[in-house]
Amino acid sequence: MPELSQETERGRAGAPFGVAEVTGPSMVPTLHHGDRLLLQYGAVVRPGDVVVLRHPFQQDLLVVKRAVERRGGGWWVLGDNPYAGGDSTDYGVVPEELILGTARFRYRPLGAGQRSPLALLRWALSAVRPLLSSLSASRRLRAR
Secondary structure, three states, rough: OOOOOOHHHHHOOOOOEEEEOEEEEOOOOOOOOOOOOEEEEEEOOOOEEEEEOOOOOOOOOOOEEEEEEEEEOOOEEEEOOOOOOOOOOHHHEEEEHEEEEEEEEOOOOOOOOOOOHHHHHHHHHHHHHHOOOOHHOOHHHHOO
């Protein structure tokens, strides 16, 4: 289950945007361990959005999931990796107040071995991607 750095919580106080680091495999192939997210706090959540939320049973744990659909006053959230678990199939609907923000962009930090011009070019072309709900796997996930 992706965990976010505590910097996410500290930066949330007054800024409308923040940065979070992803750990864990539950959002593969969309997000990978080490990816960084640009978050918009308090944004309107739509089906297909990647969201940051407090875990319903461990509220000091922040997780990243995809909001699939609204159900009974909250959101049904799933990870993009069906084998990782740790989503609404385990803990049910997530109340709206536990959702902290919506991820708008994903970027991958430059790797230690990426110093050649070709590696830098490949990184520059693939490092930053918007996380758009219209391009999501939400239809596939809704069937689960």
